[in-house]
Amino acid sequence: MKLPGIAWRTLTADVAVGGRKFRVVRPAQPPKHAPLSTGYRSHQMLVDKPSAIDLAAAWWLAARSPRTVVWLPLRQTATSCGSCYGRRLDLVLMHHSLGLPVAAWKQARAQVRQPRPHTAVLPERPFPDLSEADYEESRWREKHDHLRFATAADTLFLIGSRTAFELQADQLRGLVEDCPAHMAASPGTHCCAEIGIGATPSASSDKNRRNAWGELHVEYCADHR
Ligand SMILES: [Zn+2]
Numbered sequence: 393m394k395l396p397g398i399a400w401r402t403l404t405a406d407v408a409v410g411g412r413k414f415r416v417v418r419p420a421q422p423p424k425h426a427p428l429s430t431g432y433r434s435h436q437m438l439v440d441k442p443s444a445i446d447l448a449a450a451w452w453l454a455a456r457s458p459r460t461v462v463w464l465p466l467r468q469t470a471t472s473c474g475s476c477y478g479r480r481l482d483l484v485l486m487h488h489s490l491g492l493p494v495a496a497w498k499q500a501r502a503q504v505r506q507p508r509p510h511t512a513v514l515p516e517r518p519f520p521d522l523s524e525a526d527y528e529e530s531r532w533r534e535k536h537d538h539l540r541f542a543t544a545a546d547t548l549f550l551i552g553s554r555t556a557f558e559l560q561a562d563q564l565r566g567l568v569e570d571c572p573a574h575m576a577a578s579p580g581t582h583c584c585a586e587i588g589i590g591a592t593p594s595a596s597s598d599k600n601r602r603n604a605w606g607e608l609h610v611e612y613c614a615d616h617r
């Protein structure tokens with residue numbers, strides 16, 4: 393499955409909290425197999441193919457939509473797969489310029505009523521290709537343009553700039569486009585996306601110390617590939 397051309401069916405609602413107006417977008421159907429749990433600096437998500445696509449499409453939308461909160465309701469995911477080593481969480485992706493405090497999310501979430509259906513089609517190049525020449529620059533940018541993370545209201549928030557999302561996007565592209573072939577060729581292989589969140593260890597300013605480096609590890613379920 394290639395990301396370009398995927399039609400992502402969503403539900404969209406307009407919300408206002410604390411004088412700020414924004415959109416909340418979520419998949420038309422909650423992902424059925426994407427339990428997300430949290431541990432010390434590490435967050436674990438276990439996906440099947442449709443859920444991997446939901447995550448990549450959500451990532452694409454969050455990167456390019458600074459006035460949109462992208463919400464993946466994952467707490468009620470039906471599967472019992474995976475060892476849950478913390479409490480189950482939803483995932484919210486949003487642009488840092490939105491300025492929504494995570495403590496206000498519960499209030500925003502409660503306003504999502506009568507959402508409108510909308511289908512977003514992923515374009516030819518949903519994410520920029522990072523060339524070898526971009527690599528050193530991206531290493532610099534990762535230090536200054538990382539995804540912040542926080543948890544509140546049973547939700548993991550990833551918050552950043554378009555660049556911060558796009559620097560991690562190739563992990564998700566690979567999860568959708570490359571992992572199924574790897575798993576078919578080598579049954580039993582461990583296939584995952586390792587998404588760096590928080591500040592890299594070398595970026596140790598006071599500002600970053602409270603949001604130290606962590607990882608969102610998105611693994612393909614061994615039983616539901
Ligand atoms: Zn892994």
Ligand SMILES: [Zn+2]
Nearest residue numbers: 473613615616
């Ligand atoms: Zn499973």
